[in-house]
Amino acid sequence: MKTYSVAVIPGDGIGPEVVNESLKVLKAMEDVHGGLKFVTKEFDWNCSYYLKNGRMMPENGLEQLREHDVILFGAVGDPAVPDHVSVWELILPIRKQFEQYVNLRPVKLLRGLESPLRYKSHQDLDFVVVRENTEGEYSNSGGLTHEGTPYELAVQNNIFTRYGSERIIKYAYNLAAKRSKKRLTVATKSNAINYAMPFWDEIVKEVGTNYNVETQLYHIDALAAYFISRPEEFDVIVASNLFGDILSDLGAATVGGLGLTPSGNINPEKKYPSMFEPIHGSAPDIAGKGIANPIAQIWSISLMMDHLQMPELGELIVNAIEEVLENTAIKTPDLGGKNSTEDMGNAIVSQIYKLG
Ligand code: NAI
Ligand code: MG
Numbered sequence: 001m002k003t004y005s006v007a008v009i010p011g012d013g014i015g016p017e018v019v020n021e022s023l024k025v026l027k028a029m030e031d032v033h034g035g036l037k038f039v040t041k042e043f044d045w046n047c048s049y050y051l052k053n054g055r056m057m058p059e060n061g062l063e064q065l066r067e068h069d070v071i072l073f074g075a076v077g078d079p080a081v082p083d084h085v086s087v088w089e090l091i092l093p094i095r096k097q098f099e100q101y102v103n104l105r106p107v108k109l110l111r112g113l114e115s116p117l118r119y120k121s122h123q124d125l126d127f128v129v130v131r132e133n134t135e136g137e138y139s140n141s142g143g144l145t146h147e148g149t150p151y152e153l154a155v156q157n158n159i160f161t162r163y164g165s166e167r168i169i170k171y172a173y174n175l176a177a178k179r180s181k182k183r184l185t186v187a188t189k190s191n192a193i194n195y196a197m198p199f200w201d202e203i204v205k206e207v208g209t210n211y212n213v214e215t216q217l218y219h220i221d222a223l224a225a226y227f228i229s230r231p232e233e234f235d236v237i238v239a240s241n242l243f244g245d246i247l248s249d250l251g252a253a254t255v256g257g258l259g260l261t262p263s264g265n266i267n268p269e270k271k272y273p274s275m276f277e278p279i280h281g282s283a284p285d286i287a288g289k290g291i292a293n294p295i296a297q298i299w300s301i302s303l304m305m306d307h308l309q310m311p312e313l314g315e316l317i318v319n320a321i322e323e324v325l326e327n328t329a330i331k332t333p334d335l336g337g338k339n340s341t342e343d344m345g346n347a348i349v350s351q352i353y354k355l356g
Contacts, residue, residue: 003037004308007068007273012046012086013282014292014341015074021294021345022072025301028349029313032356036310041068047078047086056089062097065273070304073277074297079284088140096134098272100265101164102171103131103244104303105279107231107251110260110318112325113335117228117254124232125255130172131244133265135164136196138241160196160240165203171268172238173211179235183214187223187239187247200240224250252279259293259334262300264307274307276300286333290340293332295321298348320351 006026010016023040030036043064045057056076058064065071071094076086094100109115109125117125139159146152169186176184186204190197201217208215216233218226220243226233227250239247252261258280265275278296286292302317324330324347331337332344 001035001037003039004069005067006038006040007065007071008040008042009045009071009073009090010042011074011076011090011282012048012078013075013284013287014280015046015076015282017287017290017292017341018278018294018297019072019074021341021348022297022301024345024349025298025317025352026072028352028356029301029305029317032316032352033310033313040072045090046076047081050081050086050089056086062093065094066098068273070307071273071275072300072304073275075278075280075282077282077284092138092140094275095265098265098275099134099267099269100272100274101132101134101167102264102266102268103133103241103248104264104266105129105131105244105248105251105261106299106303107248107255107261109255110325111322112327113256113260115254115256117231120231120254127231127234127251128175128236129244129248129251130168130175130236130238131248132164132168132239132241133244134241135159135161136241138245158193158196160199162199162203165200166207169204169207169238172236173207173213176213176236177211181235182212183216183233183235184208185223185234185237186215186217187220187237187243188217189220189243191219196240204238220247223247227251227254248279257293257334258296259332260295260299262296262303264300264303266307274304276304276307290342291333292341293334294341294345295348298345316352316356317348319355320348323351323355324348 010019026038050056106128109122137158141157142155144154188197188201190201261279263279267274302314305314330339330347
């Protein structure tokens with residue numbers, strides 16, 4: 001019996017609602033596989049915890065998480081707590097301290113769904129955004145001065161290290177080399193961000209010489225436009241933290257929206273636990289109604305299976321999601337239907353048992 005320990009942080013808003021459905025999928029993985037056990041431990045770290053304790057997680061929170069093989073994360077954020085507090089004190093420390101330097105975000109139009117890009121088909125929309133996840137524009141470096149005066153000023157530094165850039169670019173090349181198109185697209189803006197981005201481009205050039213992969217560099221503004229006009233060109237895209245964040249939300253919109261798209265925060269060396277989550281937030285506008293789409297969270301379990309080197313289980317989950325979308329009438333309101341979070345979760349679970 002292979003046993004993995006999973007730390008579960010449901011978080012706020014729709015987080016617990018969609019995590020609940022994804023735990024059913026985790027259980028189904030055990031049943032389908034036969035020789036597999038997931039021992040889950042839930043942590044109540046969220047904005048309510050903050051309002052009670054003045055912090056998003058206990059002082060030894062990271063130590064507690066460290067003991068687990070992987071982390072399943074819902075979403076955090078509540079109107080009662082400033083967003084920069086909930087994000088900076090919970091998600092970002094986990095990503096940084098656990099060297100989850102890869103943020104992997106598949107952009108794939110599932111069977112049974114149509115893209116808002118009217119002329120694009122399923123073959124056209126199937127790529128992966130590899131986002132740098134520990135530095136760049138989200139480096140927590142800067143400050144405020146002369147606050148409350150007319151001279152008030154804010155400085156926010158972008159930090160690009162050679163070490164940090166090299167490792168994400170290598171990861172992206174390795175991934176591109178394994179896929180059929182053998183093409184890496186690089187997001188840059190070396191014409192305007194004239195120190196960090198030429199540095200980034202130079203590292204792309206150096207690392208790229210070791211791979212038999214075609215490399216395209218596009219400025220981020222043009223690249224955003226190409227996401228709409230010619231997405232079929234892409235296979236693996238590597239981008240800095242901010243650029244990758246924006247591109248992957250845009251990518252998500254082209255394949256059906258935030259309710260569908262997952263992400264893995266990955267420490268490829270497996271020195272620390274990796275974390276799997278939807279790319280969406282806590283959606284306070286629909287929280288408590290039981291209508292959130294659980295697909296993004298469930299798909300994140302698929303990425304978890306890939307990470308744990310059980311890609312056949314990862315594929316099974318995506319197939320089950322596609323079966324439900326293509327061959328049943330079950331749709332949550334974001335997909336134009338009337339079904340609940342639970343209806344969707346249960347339908348996917350029963351497809352897993354059918355196909356598994
Ligand atoms: P959001 O992703 O929570 O919501 C944006 C829109 O998408 C809303 O209209 C929402 O109803 C819809 N939506 C999101 N997920 C959905 C799902 N599964 N099914 C159906 N509809 C869905 O982003 P927003 O509104 O900018 O932020 C809300 C809170 O979430 C904020 O506190 C923010 O800081 C936090 N947040 C947390 C993240 C995380 O925990 N990783 C990521 C992004 C935002
Ligand atoms: Mg985002």
